Amino acid sequence: MAQLFTPYTLRGMHARNRVVIPPMQQSSGIAGMASLWHLAHLVRFAMGGAGIVFVESTAVEARGRNTHGDIGLWSDAQIEPLARIAEALRQQGAVPAIQLGHTGRKAGMQKWWVGHGGPLTQVDAEQGEPPWTSVAPSALPVGPGWPTPQALETIEVESLIHAWGESARRAREAGFSALEVHGAHGYLIHQFLSPVTNQRQDRFGQDRMRFALEVAEAVRREWPEDRPLFWRVSLADVVDGGLELEEMVELLCKLKARGVDVVDCSSGGGISSHPTQGKSVSNSLRFRAETAKLLREASGLQVMAVGLIITPQAAENHLQAQQADLIAVGREALYNPNWPVHAEVALGVNHNYATWPQQYRMFLVRRAAAADALRNRCSAANRTCT
Ligand SMILES: Cc1cc2nc3c(=O)[nH]c(=O)nc-3n(C[C@H](O)[C@H](O)[C@H](O)COP(=O)(O)O)c2cc1C
Known part of the structure; x- marks a missing residue:
């Protein structure tokens, strides 16, 4: 029996298999609300046999959107369209899951099919999509040509932690069965963690993990005991002076103690646009697989592997090698939403369309x-x- 198609239970969540559709932002929300596009886009994956389907990064406050098309859960009015999606996913046999996020200094981008995919410009403003002031741990821009974010006051950091908890409550009320905190890709939580972007003097700078840990606590307070909590990390900062793997292990152990169950081992979207100088930082498939295994052993967390997992056999190999417990398939599923049911046939599990x-x-x-x-x-x- 291929492990990929063995059922997976965690707390009170039961998935029919270990194929996960990772969060994939669509920039197709309407004034922060999920649209019919989201419903159609996500339900295809559930009908295609995925075990768990994640709704894209959903902003915990309006300033934390990446683009004007991002969806959010910063207000109760945003619950209803997401609740419909959660119910539709469940009806098609998948576990409905959602990622919460805040882009920090990477906020205010053009949709990737508009302009050059960079920060919003005056031209965008004239077309109804004005830039807004982004916020970050420190007033450091992503790179040349990027706007300088406003450094958050300590009291604002505290209120943002509260916003994460409130968004988790809304995700609970919308009926999602799994929740992921976006702690990766150079976004706000990652910005607090990394020495490259966090140069604060207050307690959120003296202890760079503090923000992440307090977010975990705030989210867990609102997220029911019987529903699992995922946390996405970037395995490497891929920049000199960046976060080291030892710190990542320490963070994950502390997150586990605060009720996080799964580490989602991503690597994309670096902390900085500055290239690495001198330091050799690998970001290869092999590095990711081996690091995921190391984190799994060191932290005791369940692991979700992600990134260029293309063939069913590659997915199965990760599980067999104990590098992961769950396998996320992103762009391959965009190409073929029926990837899971086709993978079942490829791995010899099911030939009669039973699923x-x-x-x-x-x-x-x-x-x-x-x-x-x-x-x-x-x-x-x-x-x-x-
Ligand atoms: C269109 C698109 C949107 C994405 N949006 C998000 C997102 O909202 N949150 C996130 O953590 N990662 C996002 N990602 C990254 C994916 O979750 C995944 O980690 C990445 O695509 C690598 O997996 P793959 O090689 O299987 O596609 C996005 C990727 C794509 C292709």
Whole structure:
């Protein structure tokens, strides 16, 4: 039996298999609300057999959006469209999950299909999408050409921690069964963690982990005991003077003590636009797999592997090698939302469409039989089927 298709239980969450659709921002919200695009986009993955489907990074406050199209959970009015998505995912057999995030100094970007995909400009403002002032631990821009963020006052940091808790409450009320905190990709939590971006003198600078830990506590207070909590990290800062792996292990142990269950081992979206100088920092597939295994052993957390996991066999290999407990498949699932049910066939688990939607099954069985019969007739007549 392929491990990829063994059921997965964590706290009170039961997933039919270990294939996870990771959060993938669509920039298609309307005034911070999830739209019909989100419903259609996400339900395809549930119908395709994924075990857990994550809603994209959902902002805990309006300043923390990446683009004007980002969705949020900073107000109760934003719950209802997300609740419909959660229910639709559940109806199609997937665990409904959601990621909460705040982009910090990376806020105020163009949608990636508009302009050059950089910070919002005057031209965007004239077209109805004005830039806004981003916030960060310290007033340090991402790089040349980026606006300088406003350094958060200590009291604002405290109120942001509260906002994370409030958004977790709304995610609970929307009916999600798993929640992920976005602590990666050079966004706000990562900015507090990294010495490159956190040069504060207050307690959130003296202890760079403090913000992350207080967010974990605030979220766990609102997130029910029987629902698992995921935490996304970037495995490496990929920059000189950045966060080291030893610190990551320490952070994960502390997060586990605060009720985090799964570390989602990502690596994309660095902390800085400055290139690494001198220090050799690997970001290869092998580095990621080995680091995920190391973090799994050192922290005792469950691990979700992610990043360029393309074939079913590669996914299965990660599980067999005990590098991961869950496998996230992002862009491959955009290309083929039926990746999980196709992977079942590739791994020899299921050949009879049993896990496809019941509305399709009989027709797919007949289709396969008809296609086989046609192929046989063609081959008997020694001609090519078109
Ligand atoms: C369109 C798109 C949007 C994404 N949005 C998010 C996001 O909202 N939050 C996040 O943590 N990662 C985001 N990611 C990263 C994915 O979750 C995933 O880590 C990445 O695509 C690597 O996995 P893959 O190689 O299987 O695609 C996004 C990726 C894509 C392609």
